[in-house]
Amino acid sequence: MRMPWNPQQPESCVPDSLVHSDDAIVVSGMRKSFGDFAAVDGIDFTVKKGEIFGFLGPNGSGKTTTIRMLCGVIEPTGGGARVMGYDICSQAELVRANIGYMSQKFSLFQDLTVDENLKFYAGIYGLSAAKFAERRGYILEMADLRGREKELTGNLSVGWKQRLALGCATIHEPRLIFLDEPTSGVDPTARRHFWELLNELAAGGVTLFVTTHYMDEATHCNRLAFIYRGRIIAAGTPHEIKDELARDTILQVEVADGEGALAALEGEPGIKEAYMQGAMLHVNVGERSAAEADLPSRLGSAGFRVLGTDRVEPTLEDAFVHLVGKQGGRA
Amino acid sequence: MRRILAIARKEFLHIIRDKRTLIAVLAMPLLQLFLFAYAVSFDVKDIPTAVLDQDHSVASRQYVNTLQQSNYFKITQNLGAMSQVDGVFSRSEDVAVVVLPPGFGDAITAGRPGPVQVLIDGAEPNSAQLGQAYATGLSRVYGFKVATDQADAKGVNLAGGGLSALTRVWYNPEGSSSAFLVPGLIVLLLTITTVQQTANTLVREKEQGTYEQLVVSPIKRIELMVGKVLPWAGIAALQVVxxxxxxxxxxxxxxRGSVVLFALSSVLFVLCALGLGLVVSARASSIETANQLAMMISFLPAFMLSGFVFPLTSIPPVLQFVSYLFPARYFVVITRTIFLKGGGFDVLWPQIAALAVYAVVMLVLSSLLYRERA
Known part of the structure; x- marks a missing residue:
């Protein structure tokens, strides 16, 4: 029985019945308003222990606000969440002690050496000298920074900084790590190397909560949630999300004037969605219809030079454009 | 405790790594000290003076001699006519012109007050005011001398009767500017370092994005604040010494006063200044804003509204009221009293109490602001 005056069992916004022992994060009806604006508008989802969970959405959709609430930095204005079993409102400090956090800014002190950065974070998380020695060795190995301990962090390449940041964020061996766009601005090789590190961590049973806007990275995730205008509009495995479009046909059109063609197709009969993906025009013609067959000729007669048309498997990006379109807005 | 030390250690490394900060906190105060103490001198000596003697009597020459010998005036030229006075001032040749009109000697001999005109270039009010005061004083001395001379000649003993006012300046008898400025300067320099630097420290962390990392760590706001402020408190102590x-x-x-009392009140003052700096840090959105704000609430009040240069009684009532809102005015009184007068807690308790209250309010306020901004 819960005693309201017993500090060992603080009141939680999330009913115990919702929380299972293999859940790393349980979010229930969580919302955050700034004045009249609901940045996060009542979201629910669960992250299992050991999962790589992808949290996607366009800028300004509520991603960062959600992470800040889950890290116990700001309090929700409604609902709540449990993170590693701790309530984010009443046990924020315990939440913070049990998670790691790494943002795209890497949060390293550029004017400190590699060793000084590590030592600082070890001090913040209260590591013993023996524990620090062990973790330091591990991180230097992992980040490939052996021999550079005395180098100023500011002089390291972006890839090294990123791995050192991950090392600092995980110096206290958290079982759950939040990564807020950890790979933005990093070259593709370093990104691949970084994901190898993340996969290693996940293999060791660490739960990873990752936001990214690289769709190829989203496919690394076990499960995804897509947030748009403060609401979760899709959740599931990458496969499940792509299944949204299983019955639709996506045509990839190579056309000289992509933007012009896009404008011409907008609102035309038989065209469900049309958008640029890289240099290509993607057209969702819905369930197989006449539109598929006569698209090149329709564009041709409107004066556009069509270089080729292919039917492609829907990608995650196609799925998200579709999902956002269903919300009555554009990403 | 370990977390506080980790922050303090890191903060100290930032300071010693950043050459500009290092220069700002170590070299600048010394530079300012010498600049203020040497260049800003309120002692007026050797005021360049022109004399227009229209009387040409023994008495008028004696009067000019008295001026010459006083060290306060330096007679550079003798003018021939009143019309030259304008030129003397406009070419900035002299700051004062002493005019002895015809009949000056006759008036003295007749036992009547001798009229002397002293013209002063008011473009430099400080010198003008002092020059005026000196001239008036000297005239009085000379007048008294004439009077006694005449009395002696007539065999009258003036010493028995008459009134004489003896003015003695206590605590700073030579009227030395450095004795007056240095205790105040401690306040000014201390304010600049502590407020400015603490105002910067957190803003810099926000701009670099490292603040974001700190708020998701288990560190408490108060630990972060104390850790950040600790190295600066140390540097402030060093500066005072x-x-x-x-x-x-x-x-x-x-x-002349108690070292312990001085140290204690310095600590209180530094706490006030650090608190102010932290409040700025919690509010400011960029380093530029932080610097501007720190300038506004530290340097200007410490310079203008502390009694450091201008006596507080001579500023407008509104500004006098404003001056109570900044800790500098209390601490200037404390440093001057301790240095020059040797005053103790019995006279300084109101100022010390004000600083203590101020420190508590600032630190509470800044920790509230931090929580709000988390």
């Missing part, structure tokens, strides 16, 4: 030392040794400023 160095500036006081130079003041005592180089500028011969007396130290």
């Amino acid at each position: 160095v500036i006081s030392g130079i003041g005592l040794v180089v500028f011969q400023v007396p130290f």
Whole structure:
């Protein structure tokens, strides 16, 4: 029985019945308003222990606000969440002690050496000298920074900084790590190397909560949630999300004037969605219809030079454009 | 405790890594000390003076001699006519012109007050005011001398009767500017370092994005604040010792009060200043804003509204009221009283109490602001 005056069992916004022992994060009806604006508008989802969970959405959709609430930095204005079993409102400090956090800014002190950065974070998380020695060795190995301990962090390449940041964020061996766009601005090789590190961590049973806007990275995730205008509009495995479009046909059109063609197709009969993906025009013609067959000729007669048309498997990006379109807005 | 030390250690590394900060906190105060103590002198000596003697009597020559010998006036030229006075001032040749009109000697001999006209260039009010005061004083001395001479000649003993006012300046008898400035300067320099630097420290962390990392760590706001402020408190202490030392040794400023009381009130003042800095840090959105704000609430009040340069009684009532909102005015009274007058807690308790209250309010306020901004 819960005693309201017993500090060992603080009141939680999330009913115990919702929380299972293999859940790393349980979010229930969580919302955050700034004045009249609901940045996060009542979201629910669960992250299992050991999962790589992808949290996607366009800028300004509520991603960062959600992470800040889950890290116990700001309090929700409604609902709540449990993170590693701790309530984010009443046990924020315990939440913070049990998670790691790494943002795209890497949060390293550029004017400190590699060793000084590590030592600082070890001090913040209260590591013993023996524990620090062990973790330091591990991180230097992992980040490939052996021999550079005395180098100023500011002089390291972006890839090294990123791995050192991950090392600092995980110096206290958290079982759950939040990564807020950890790979933005990093070259593709370093990104691949970084994901190898993340996969290693996940293999060791660490739960990873990752936001990214690289769709190829989203496919690394076990499960995804897509947030748009403060609401979760899709959740599931990458496969499940792509299944949204299983019955639709996506045509990839190579056309000289992509933007012009896009404008011409907008609102035309038989065209469900049309958008640029890289240099290509993607057209969702819905369930197989006449539109598929006569698209090149329709564009041709409107004066556009069509270089080729292919039917492609829907990608995650196609799925998200579709999902956002269903919300009555554009990403 | 370990977390506080980790923050303090890191903060200290930032300071010693950043050459500009290092120069700002170590070299600048010394530079300012010498600049203020040497260049900003309120002692007026050798005022360049022109004389227009229209009387050409013994008495008028004696009067000019009295001026000449006083050290306060330096007679550079003798003018021939009143019309030259304008030129003397507009070419800035002299600051004062002493005019002895015809009949000056006759008036003295007749036992009547001798009229003397002193014209002063008011473009430099400070010198003008002092020059005026000196001239009036000297005239009085000369007048008294004439009077006694005449009395002697007539065999009258003036010493028995008459009134004489003896003015003695206590605590700073030579009217030395450095004795007056150095204790105040400690306040000014201390304010600049502590407020400015603490105002910067958190804003810089926000701009670099490292603040984001700190708020998701288990560190408490209060630990972060104390850790950040600790190295600065140390540097502030060092500054107090160095500036006081130079003041005592180089500028011969007396130290007549209790060292313990001085140290204690310095600590209180530094806490106030650090608190102010933290409040700025919590509010400011960029380093530029932080610097501007820190300038506004530290340097200007410490310079203008502390009694450091201008006596607080001579500023408008509104500004006098504003001056109570900044800790500098209390601490200037404390440093001057301790250095020059040797006053103790019995006279300084109101100022010390004000600083203590101020420190508590600032630190509470800044920790509230931090929580809000989390």
